[in-house]
Amino acid sequence: MNYRTHIVSSLSEIGEAAWDGLLARQAEANPFLSYAFLHALHESGSAAPDTGWQPQYIALYDGEALAAALPLYVKDHSYGEYVFDWAWADAYQRHGLDYYPKLLAAVPFTPVAGPRLLARDDAARAALIAVLQAAQEAMDVSSTHILFPPEEHARQLEAAGFLLRSGVQFHWLNRGYANFEDFLATLEAKKRKNIRAERRKVREAGVTLRRVRGVDAVDADWVFFNRCYRHTYAAHYSTPYLNLDFFRRIGASMPENILLVIAERGGRPIASSLVIHTEDTLYGRYWGELEHVPCLHFECAYYQPLEFCIEQGIATFEGGAQGEHKMARGFLPTRTFSAHWLAHPAFADAIQNFLAREAGGIDEYMSELNERNPFR
Structure with a gap:
């Protein structure tokens, strides 16, 4: 033809x-x-x-x-x-x-x-x-x-x-877990203990987490996320690839595919992650913080999205590029x-x-x- x-x-x-x-x-x-x-x-x-x-x-x-x-x-x-x-x-x-x-x-x-x-x-x-x-x-x-x-x-x-x-990436597979503890029960004892300790450190630091679906996000959420994203790039002496206009655009045009995780302490937001998802796959994407709290990155970028996958019946969590450390959190090489x-x-x-x-x-x-x- x-x-x-x-x-x-x-x-x-x-x-x-x-x-x-x-x-x-x-x-x-x-x-x-x-x-x-x-x-x-x-x-x-x-x-x-x-x-x-x-x-x-x-x-x-x-x-x-x-x-x-x-x-x-x-x-x-x-x-x-x-x-x-x-x-x-x-x-x-x-x-x-x-x-x-x-x-x-x-x-x-x-x-x-x-x-x-x-x-x-x-x-x-x-x-x-x-x-x-x-x-x-x-x-x-x-x-x-x-x-x-x-x-x-x-x-x-x-x-x-x-x-x-x-190449190699690391993906998490949902095996029909009832909740996060059900998932933890399948891990080796040391890894299970480490994850619980990391989550406890975040709680003991006075940090609370909230999840914001894209359809519920307001412009202030995007402004805050962009601040976190840019601040973290600057802390690593790098130039961010994306900008606030991009985040606002996807927030308006594909909100059904977006989840924001926002960390707060003392009544004010201090960090955030953004993931993209469909009904069967979640993709870890972007993260940033204004204040450093030990293990907060793991909580925002891994454990909260994992809980979301379990709650929503999402089958796969693709963790993004590289990162052997993901294996200790239940991700497998692909x-x-x-x-x-x-x-x-x-x-x-x-x-x-x-x-x-x-x-x-x-x-x-x-x-x-x-x-x-x-x-x-």
């Missing part, structure tokens, strides 16, 4: 109904791929050309119907990706070559697996891969990187000549994937060899982690 191809610099050129309609047909879709979330990133200036994220979305049309699409960016840095290629960029520079600009298919600042090759059927997905290959060959870019696709799509990309890379194409033949060969060695290390790491299962 012949498709009409568009390269668009704004999601508004595709439209919310068409984008979300195509997304609804994808297995493993999540709220981060929604028009509301992506458009908020762009329109708030968080992921925009001024910050090094130039949207170049590929859209394939069958007549007037959107048949396939790819969230694609031209990037001149590697910030906000969570699949690290800084060493590759350094190697290019040391050999007098430009690594940037590069192409990146991902949800900015979001290490959550999900479909990147959005398509109504296999034929449209194959055509989308072919268009991507033609685009990367035609453009003056060093490489293309597709981050956190589901394994099935990763294997399709591998068959099309992309190199595969794997493999993730990315796919990479490099234009320079010699560097492509070198990186292929590196990835083969790295894959062996990941396999060993996964085996080691599974031997440290936190459950009884």
